[in-house]
Amino acid sequence: MEQTFRIGEAAKQVGLSTSAIRYYESLDILPSPERTHSGYRGYTDDDLDLLRFVARLRALEFPLSDVREIIALRRDGKAPCGAVRSTISREAEAIQGRIEDLRKLQTELRTLEETANDLPDNWPTVCVCNLVADSASIRTAVL
Amino acid sequence: MEQTFRIGEAAKQVGLSTSAIRYYESLDILPSPERTHSGYRGYTDDDLDLLRFVARLRALEFPLSDVREIIALRRDGKAPCGAVRSTISREAEAIQGRIEDLRKLQTELRTLEETANDLPDNWPTVCVCNLVADSASIRTAVL
DNA sequence: CTTGACCTTCAAGTGGCTTGAAGGTGTACG
DNA sequence: CGTACACCTTCAAGCCACTTGAAGGTCAAG
Numbered sequence: 001m002e003q004t005f006r007i008g009e010a011a012k013q014v015g016l017s018t019s020a021i022r023y024y025e026s027l028d029i030l031p032s033p034e035r036t037h038s039g040y041r042g043y044t045d046d047d048l049d050l051l052r053f054v055a056r057l058r059a060l061e062f063p064l065s066d067v068r069e070i071i072a073l074r075r076d077g078k079a080p081c082g083a084v085r086s087t088i089s090r091e092a093e094a095i096q097g098r099i100e101d102l103r104k105l106q107t108e109l110r111t112l113e114e115t116a117n118d119l120p121d122n123w124p125t126v127c128v129c130n131l132v133a134d135s136a137s138i139r140t141a142v143l
Numbered sequence: 144m145e146q147t148f149r150i151g152e153a154a155k156q157v158g159l160s161t162s163a164i165r166y167y168e169s170l171d172i173l174p175s176p177e178r179t180h181s182g183y184r185g186y187t188d189d190d191l192d193l194l195r196f197v198a199r200l201r202a203l204e205f206p207l208s209d210v211r212e213i214i215a216l217r218r219d220g221k222a223p224c225g226a227v228r229s230t231i232s233r234e235a236e237a238i239q240g241r242i243e244d245l246r247k248l249q250t251e252l253r254t255l256e257e258t259a260n261d262l263p264d265n266w267p268t269v270c271v272c273n274l275v276a277d278s279a280s281i282r283t284a285v286l
Numbered sequence: 287c288t289t290g291a292c293c294t295t296c297a298a299g300t301g302g303c304t305t306g307a308a309g310g311t312g313t314a315c316g
Numbered sequence: 317c318g319t320a321c322a323c324c325t326t327c328a329a330g331c332c333a334c335t336t337g338a339a340g341g342t343c344a345a346g
Contacts, residue, residue: 060252085259088259098245099242102238102245105204109203109231112231
């Protein structure tokens, strides 16, 4: 007899939330597992492997549409490597852009933070908000 | 007589979408501007200043809840500097964490990408997917 | 007088879930 | 035996910050 795990235990083991697992199943990204006589989902070790794979793809921030495609290829016995590779490079590109955006933002925020500390609050004439509002002065200082 | 701008022109000038502006108004973050006789929104120069301020806060990725609070303080003639400052530092913290997460992800993705290129696809025994799946081997290599 | 670019409102969709309501199950304890 | 408690079930709605679409009104130019 095969040991199965209930959804809470499965979630703990693979690092997903129970609601995320149910959500993936509802979108037909994951197959519906067997149920116990009382209707509880029972995950086998193989099921857990699949869950772990999905968890890994999501941890790499693959969009669910890509996860769906990759899992479907796998389920049909086709090599999902092509899909995985193209998602990897697309993701890497997107993340690179996002990192650059965030780094610029971060520089702006830190500069604002410093400037705010040196600033006597004298609303409404002198205020960090004016700095925030007046993006020109910040831009010359920061960008 | 004061010159007013229709929503499309206003959006172009401040760098928001027309739908975003209408959305902020619907949430009572922005005041409802005067309407022309035919029902078009008419934005004054002061209105545009406020729109620009909001656009700037959003460009700094302040959550709308914070934008709402800051705009409300401003509207009531109170200095929103405290709120702005606390959001700035909270945002800066959050963005720092997010940057670090993304950099780790990026390293993982780039390593996977390289490894995938050196790998003969021989599904199902040898495949980039196995690498993706087998996070342990990646972790020792990458993290 | 029609074309086309603008504007209006309201509803629904996006992504990736989480949260809540209302109820069933399974086990340990008294 | 009852009951407390942690788990499970489904379905609906909420979250964020919008965008998109439908169905229609307005206005200036040609």
